[in-house]
Amino acid sequence: MASRFRGSAFNHIEEQKVGVLITNLGTPDAPTPSALRRYLKEFLSDPRVVEIPRLIWLLILHLIILRIRPAKSAKTYxxxxxDQGSPLAFHTRDQADKLRQQLQAQHGDNLVVDYAMRYGNPSITSAITTLCDQGVRKLLVLPLYPQYSGSTTASTFDAVAKDFASRRWLPELRFVNHYNSHPDYINALVNSIRAHWGKHGRAQKLVLSYHGVPQFYLHKxxxxxxxxxxxxxxxxxxxELGPEEYITTFQSRFGKAEWLKPYTDATLKELAANGTKSVQVICPGFAADCLETLEEIEEENREYFMEAGGERYEYIPALNSSDEHIQTLSNIVNTHIQGWTIQPTGSAERQQTLQARSEQAKRCPHNKPRA
Structure with missing residues (x-):
């Protein structure tokens, strides 16, 4: 009977590297109904994302949502x-590339960096496989969700655990739960706001819009x-803003259940109707610009505000792959990989380690020819 466990064979002489895997939510492969149907099926089938009785939800998902929503979502995407694909895809790819350059400049090529999406491609399993095939035996997973939620961060851990459950040789694992209050992350956001003010001036109100979740998540x-x-x-x-100069809101609600309030769209309409003429919106829960920031915030909510009487609406972009953001992620990684030895290419220590492994391999029965 074939084993359900997979993985490459053990080898004493193989380089043992440290891997960093950054992850984000995901994106369809193309802005087409068929691609959206595949993506939405995977995304909305996750019990972490939709916490209602399973059988009822699956009936709703397959009989209604997956028949109607893909065509509409395809137009939105x-x-x-x-030309580079979806914004989330190329921003995350750029983040991984720049983070790799930064970390390898510090640690050498025995530290490798890759990225994956919780839903869609590249999958978490494919990325872990690629890292393990490169000799990664110590793995740090960094989900790019600054604020922890069961529907995002915990779901990512579920995917890693599911992959590990079918893998024979497991890398040592560390997992970053959140970084919502990390000083470098806060400074990067503050500096991006100040830079925007330097170019465009300040508005009457700063709106800090976060992705919403159902209200009962909080109560649980x-x-x-x-x-x-x-x-x-x-x-x-x-x-140093006063209470009347900002407001926190929550966007992207789905379905009829009550979500975290105040809602971003309703708030913008109300602000304009009550005489606020200018707003600037930033989304501190998004590490990269995506559908929810570029279409929902920059376009759709702009229309709501302007049609309700507003005169000036500005979206402050996500940190994306800015130098300060990459430095922030690099600092977070360096904090979490403390204690893991990384031997740079060509170092005497690395050569001694490889020699010791070679001698060990000669004595290991696993490596001796069988009669």
Whole structure:
């Protein structure tokens, strides 16, 4: 009977590297109904994402949502699609490339960096396989969700655990839960706001819009809401804004259940109707620009505000692959890989290690020819 465990054979002489895997939510492969159907099926089938009775939800998903929503979502994705693919895809790829350059400049090529998506491609399993095939035996997973939520961060851990459950030789694992209050992350956001103010001036109101989750997640103990408010508080303290100069909101709600409030779209309409003429919106929970920032915030919510009487609306982009963001991610990685030995290429220590492994391999029965 074939084994359900997979993985390359053990080899004493193989280089043992440290791997860093950054992850984000995911994106369809193309802005087409068929690609959206595959993506939405995987995404909305995750019990971490939709916490209602399983059988009922699967009936709704397959009989209604997957028949109607893919065509509509495809048009929405097409509005932000580029020659490089979806914005989330190329921004995450750029983040991985720049983070790799930065970390290898510090540690050498025995530290490798890759990226994956929780849903869609490249998958977490494919990325872990690629890293293990390169000799990674110590793995740090960094989900690019600054604020922890069961529906995002924990779901990513589920995917890693599922992969590990079918892998014979497991790398040592470390996992970053959140970084919502990390000083470098806060400073990067504050500096991006100040840079925008330097070019465009300030607006009457700064809107800090986070992705929403159902209200009952909070009541069941999910810390996401509290971590969003903590991020806002630290940003506002650094900017020295008064209570009337900012507001925290939540966007992207789905379905009829009550989600975290106040809602971004309703708030923008209300602000304009009550005489606020100018707003600037930033999304501190998004590490990279994507459909929810570029289409929902920059386009759709702009229309809501302007049609309700607003006169000036500006979106402050996500940190994406800016130098300060990459430095922040590099600092987070370096904190979490402390204690893991990384031997640079060509170092005497590395050569001694390889020689010792070679001698060990000669004595290992595993490597001796069988009669």
């Amino acid at each position: 097409a509005s932000v699609w580029t 103990g999910d810390p996401y809401h509290c971590e969003c408010l903590a991020t806002t508080r630290l940003i506002i303290e650094a900017l």
